[in-house]
Amino acid sequence: MEQNYEKSLKRLEEIVALLEEGGQPLEKTLELFSEGTALISACGKYLDDAEQKITKLLDNGEKDAQ
Amino acid sequence: MITPTPTVYSVNELNAYVKRILDNDENLKHIFVTGEISNYKAHYSGHLYMTIKDESASVKAVMFAGNASRLRFRPENGMKVLIFGTVSLFPRDGSYQLYISDMQPDGMGALSVAFEQLKKKLAAEGLFSDSYKKPIPKFPTRIGVITSETGAAVQDIFNVLSRRFPSAEVVLRPSQVQGDGAAQDIAKAIYLFNEYNAADVLIVGRGGGSIEDLWAFNEEIVARAVFASEIPVISAVGHETDYTICDFVADLRAPTPSAAAELAVPDRLELKSELLSYKQHILNLTKNKLDKERSKLLAIEKSGALRDPVTKLNENRRELLYLSERITNLTVSAVDGNKMKYAALAGKLDALSPLGVISRGYALAERHGKVVTKVKDISVNDEISVRLSDGTLKAKVIGIEED
Numbered sequence: 001m002e003q004n005y006e007k008s009l010k011r012l013e014e015i016v017a018l019l020e021e022g023g024q025p026l027e028k029t030l031e032l033f034s035e036g037t038a039l040i041s042a043c044g045k046y047l048d049d050a051e052q053k054i055t056k057l058l059d060n061g062e063k064d065a066q
Numbered sequence: 067m068i069t070p071t072p073t074v075y076s077v078n079e080l081n082a083y084v085k086r087i088l089d090n091d092e093n094l095k096h097i098f099v100t101g102e103i104s105n106y107k108a109h110y111s112g113h114l115y116m117t118i119k120d121e122s123a124s125v126k127a128v129m130f131a132g133n134a135s136r137l138r139f140r141p142e143n144g145m146k147v148l149i150f151g152t153v154s155l156f157p158r159d160g161s162y163q164l165y166i167s168d169m170q171p172d173g174m175g176a177l178s179v180a181f182e183q184l185k186k187k188l189a190a191e192g193l194f195s196d197s198y199k200k201p202i203p204k205f206p207t208r209i210g211v212i213t214s215e216t217g218a219a220v221q222d223i224f225n226v227l228s229r230r231f232p233s234a235e236v237v238l239r240p241s242q243v244q245g246d247g248a249a250q251d252i253a254k255a256i257y258l259f260n261e262y263n264a265a266d267v268l269i270v271g272r273g274g275g276s277i278e279d280l281w282a283f284n285e286e287i288v289a290r291a292v293f294a295s296e297i298p299v300i301s302a303v304g305h306e307t308d309y310t311i312c313d314f315v316a317d318l319r320a321p322t323p324s325a326a327a328e329l330a331v332p333d334r335l336e337l338k339s340e341l342l343s344y345k346q347h348i349l350n351l352t353k354n355k356l357d358k359e360r361s362k363l364l365a366i367e368k369s370g371a372l373r374d375p376v377t378k379l380n381e382n383r384r385e386l387l388y389l390s391e392r393i394t395n396l397t398v399s400a401v402d403g404n405k406m407k408y409a410a411l412a413g414k415l416d417a418l419s420p421l422g423v424i425s426r427g428y429a430l431a432e433r434h435g436k437v438v439t440k441v442k443d444i445s446v447n448d449e450i451s452v453r454l455s456d457g458t459l460k461a462k463v464i465g466i467e468e469d
Binding site for chain 1: 205210237258259341349
């Protein structure tokens with residue numbers, strides 16, 4: 001998820017655009033709806049569950065947990 | 067009376083004598099002089115040679131490399147300067163000159179001159195150009211922070227980041243931010259983040275301080291490192307009113323370290339409400355679609371198109387009924403027809419049947435189960451059967467008459 005927040009939002013925008021267009025058959029509409037709500041709850045989880053991780057960058061490129 | 071013998075000096079001795087006088091003068095050991103630079107020459111050895119002059123006079127001056135390396139601005143011809151140094155004689159030429167230990171642009175601080183000079187130079191090279199500014203990622207997953215580990219700035223940055231976007235990782239590279247070596251350390255940190263691709267966006271900065279405190283961020287080495295960074299850099303040095311060279315080169319300038327943190331990440335609460343409105347929107351759109359489909363169905367039902375299947379079924383049913391009636395009728399009539407045909411055929415058969423003949427009053431004679439048709443096949447006293455229409459006579463032939 002963490003790499004994909006932006007992608008998820010993009011997909012959500014696509015879904016909204018498709019739904020707004022409204023030309024989909026009912027079945028496709030319901031598919032888009034469930035895909036959209038799944039994305040939203042995954043995104044929400046990503047935002048809610050996180051506890052900030054702080055690390056320290058060392059000169060050899062390794063990272064030390066703070 | 068003794069006339070003293072006049073002392074005759076060599077030129078060398080003369081210059082040495084005058085030099086000694088100059089060198090022993092307390093005023094000339096630490097003297098401040100103001101004037102304008104002309105005939106400026108920076109020797110490759112690092113020594114600087116120039117003439118200092120005013121409207122009506124001039125004096126030669128030299129600044130040796132060791133002192134010159136500490137200058138924060140580049141001397142230029144025509145520049146008014148305040149010089150601190152000593153006066154001595156250069157024996158080879160017999161001319162006295164100023165030995166400069168330190169120099170400042172007159173009227174303006176050395177640092178502000180240095181700032182203007184570097185700014186002009188880098189601007190000419192295009193380092194501040196908007197075309198080089200990289201966009202700050204919208205949803206960074208790793209935020210690099212280059213600042214003092216002990217300053218207030220680092221805490222401010224951490225606080226804002228954890229409030230706004232805790233989903234991202236914060237990668238700190240502690241750096242010296244003032245004093246000797248600070249600029250080198252900051253530049254190294256920037257290169258380090260790039261070398262290990264350790265962040266999606268960098269915050270480089272420190273809290274407020276004097277121009278000297280902030281000076282590292284005005285050094286060319288920092289400007290070059292920021293410019294070379296593949297990772298977008300947000301510069302956050304001092305307060306709102308402090309501008310540094312680093313600010314100009316950075317992809318984005320933040321007025322304070324806290325503001326830099328705000329610019330680096332989105333706000334979680336805003337994202338949440340955005341998600342919520344997406345949800346509502348999707349829900350509404352889907353509901354609308356369902357409603358539309360439903361009313362379409364209703365309309366079809368009302369228009370009779372939806373009733374069609376039922377109507378059709380009824381029609382079918384009626385037709386089927388009709389057909390089945392017809393079939394029944396046809397079958398019946400066919401059967402009837404057959405019956406009549408049968409009767410007719412049966413009539414014909416009847417006409418041919420001996421039984422039919424018999425029924426009309428003829429008799430059939432049989433002997434030993436065989437029909438007797440000729441009298442010569444029978445003898446007197448033979449027993450024969452005579453079949454009539456309603457039974458059989460057992461008879462004994464008592465006489466034969468041939469026709």
